[in-house]
Amino acid sequence: MQYKFTAADMDGTLLNDANEITKHTVENIRLAVSQGLIFSICTGRPIQGVERYLRQLGIQGPVITYNGAMILDSATGRILYRQELDRKDGRRILEIGLNYNTTMCIWSDNKLYGNQLNERIYKYSQAANVTPILMPSIDKLLSQGITKILWYDDTSKIQQIEKELLETAPFQSVTFCTSKPFYLEFFSSKVSKAAAIDRIGELYGFTQAETIAIGDGFNDLSMIRHAALGVAMTNAPEGVKECADYITTRTNNEDGVAEVLEKFVL
Missing domain, CATH: 3.40.50.1000 (HAD superfamily/HAD-like)
Structure with missing residues (x-):
C-alpha cells in the first residue's frame, strides 16, 4: 500500500x-x-x-x-x-473578544465555556455534544489552560475582525483562521x-x-x-x-x- x-x-x-x-x-x-x-x-x-x-x-x-x-x-x-495557548496570548484573545462583544466559545480542560450563554453558543455546543458553562474569570480559565478559542458571529463581522487582526497582529504565537465563514478559531502557532x-x-x-x-x-x-x-x-x-x-x-x-x-x- x-x-x-x-x-x-x-x-x-x-x-x-x-x-x-x-x-x-x-x-x-x-x-x-x-x-x-x-x-x-x-x-x-x-x-x-x-x-x-x-x-x-x-x-x-x-x-x-x-x-x-x-x-x-x-x-x-x-x-x-x-498544546495549549500561551497565557499572554489567551488573555489577549479573551480581552479583544470582549471588546468586540462577539460570542466566544472557549475550550479549557475539555469543557466548553462561553462569555455569553446565547443562541449561538448553544447551537455550537450541539455539534460538540456538551453543555456550555458561563466563563469564570479570565485568570481562572488561564490557570486551567486554554486549548482553543472560537469566535462565533455574523459572517460580515467575522470577515472584518479577521482583517483587523491581520493588520494589527496583536498576538505573539497564535494561529487564527476561519473554519466556517462565521467561525474564527484561535490556537497556538505550534x-x-x-x-x-x-x-x-x-x-x-x-x-x-x-x-x-x-x-x-x-x-x-x-x-x-x-x-x-x-x-x-x-x-x-x-x-x-x-x-x-x-x-x-x-x-x-x-x-x-x-x-x-x-x-x-x-
Whole structure:
C-alpha cells in the first residue's frame, strides 16, 4: 500500500450536510482499515464531538482534535499530545473578544465555556455534544489552560475582525483562521493539522510520503499542503482547491471521502 495514513476533516468533508457519515463512506473506511490503512478523523472539534462517529466507524486509532492541539487514542481515550495557548496570548484573545462583544466559545480542560450563554453558543455546543458553562474569570480559565478559542458571529463581522487582526497582529504565537465563514478559531502557532500528522507518524511508524489529507476549509490548508496527497473537496472554496493535489468530483453529500479511498487506497 503506497499510502499508510489518511486524515479527514469532519464538517464539509467526512460528514454530509445532515452531520452524518453515509453508509457507503463507512464501508469504504472500514475496508481500507482492514487492509492496513490508519484512518484518523482530524477536526477542530473536541473529542466529545467525535465520539459518536468513532462508534459508527467502529475503528480504533489516533484522533486529531482542536485542529491538532490535542491527539487522543480512540481505543483508550489516552491523550497522546496536547498544546495549549500561551497565557499572554489567551488573555489577549479573551480581552479583544470582549471588546468586540462577539460570542466566544472557549475550550479549557475539555469543557466548553462561553462569555455569553446565547443562541449561538448553544447551537455550537450541539455539534460538540456538551453543555456550555458561563466563563469564570479570565485568570481562572488561564490557570486551567486554554486549548482553543472560537469566535462565533455574523459572517460580515467575522470577515472584518479577521482583517483587523491581520493588520494589527496583536498576538505573539497564535494561529487564527476561519473554519466556517462565521467561525474564527484561535490556537497556538505550534499547533496545526500538519504537525499533528507528523506526530502521529512518529508514534505509528509512517512517513510524510505515505500520507493523504482530505479537507474543505482554510483550517485544513496546512495538512493539504503537507501531505503527500493533499485533497480538497469539490465543495471547498477556490482558495483551498488551489493548494490541493487532487480535487474530488463528489461533494461531502456524495461520498467524496469514499471517492478518495476508492481511487488511491483500495
